[in-house]
Amino acid sequence: MLTRYALLIVNPIAGHYSKRRLHKFVHYLQQLNWHVFVEPTHFKGHGAQLAQNYINSGTQLDLIIIGGGDGTISEIAQILLGQTIPLALFPIGSANVFARELNIDFNDRRNAIMISHYCQKEIWPAIVSSDQSKTIFIQMLGMGPDGWVVHNVSTKIKKIFGRAAYVLSTFLMILRYKFPEFSIFIDGHSYKINAAIISKGCFYGGNFQITAASKQSSKNCDAILFRCNNFYKFGLAFLKLLFCKKNTDHLEIITAKEIIVPASDNIFMQIDGDVFSAKEIKISISPHPLRLLVPKNNSNNF
Structure with missing residues (x-):
């Protein structure tokens, strides 16, 4: 052979x-x-x-x-x-x-x-461009509370507890995160939100399905937008995302090709489970x- x-x-x-x-x-x-x-x-x-x-x-x-x-x-x-x-x-x-x-x-x-x-x-992965760097994500970019969770999980804790480390950090996020508002532009349209998940895949955090289908083979992605100024509203919106996957007053799912976040330096972000930060980012699909x-x-x- x-x-x-x-x-x-x-x-x-x-x-x-x-x-x-x-x-x-x-x-x-x-x-x-x-x-x-x-x-x-x-x-x-x-x-x-x-x-x-x-x-x-x-x-x-x-x-x-x-x-x-x-x-x-x-x-x-x-x-x-x-x-x-x-x-x-x-x-x-x-x-x-x-x-x-x-x-x-x-x-x-x-x-x-x-x-x-x-x-x-x-x-077709997504490209994240900023003044400092250019990187890609194969699964998702999170902005807001899940970015905070990743920023506050140490490598040592992940090694010991695995996925449970993120659960522990989530409990801390419930107590400490303030849900600030920020702007995001999707294919030229402006939105005021408190959190976002930009996803190429349909799974989140393991086996939790957050979109109807994967966008891995498509030249676009799903932008999941949250308008929630506290954890109670965010938690309800996230549950609706998991079980209904439909737009509500606090949740909107948009198919996107280009996303710009003009003032991202004050937003906690993560890319595929790793800490990420930049002053301004542009998300597009790899050519x-x-x-x-x-x-x-x-x-x-x-």
Whole structure:
């Protein structure tokens, strides 16, 4: 059987990482005739550097596998936009929302088999541009209370408690967050809101579905806007989002191609579960697709 070559970039501080799990996953791939280059990350941005260095070196690669959570995936995926090398997932993060979106198997042996008998798909991530930087998100950008929650969760707490760390931070948010109002422009129209979730996917925080369908294969995204000046109103609006997914006085869902937030420096933000901040941001859809491997029986709307 022909040997194939994969680069596995793994985040050793991811919520569900262990050396034993990594070694077993690599062993499963080797049994399926993969030669695996394993590279751990050591600092933020290192994963993207590793991917770029391997691509520039001309090393034969049939696949890049990312071991980490949504933030690690977004960081490395930015390098792979428009590339012919596809991406696969080794889901070892705290929430792994993107892996759930793709219906990736969390059993590492079955995931290795899926990678070897893959179905390749194209998705269109969102680009977040500011004066300081340009980055992407594959799942979502949150502004307001969920940004506050992510800003107040430490890596150590995530490692110990996993997704429960966000629940603990949410209780603190209920007591402390003030829900300030800010402006957002969506395809040229202005809105005054207190919170927003800009989503490419349909899942949030794990298995909670917040939109009727994924926008991963579309050249647009969902802008979920909240007009809620206290947690009580926000909580009710969020419950309606989970169970009804319809517009109300405090909730509006808009399909968007371009979003501008002119004064975002005072807003708590998160991108795919990682802290983010900028003075002004523009969100648009990448002109280049990201190629990735998904199960052949993927049932989500791509």
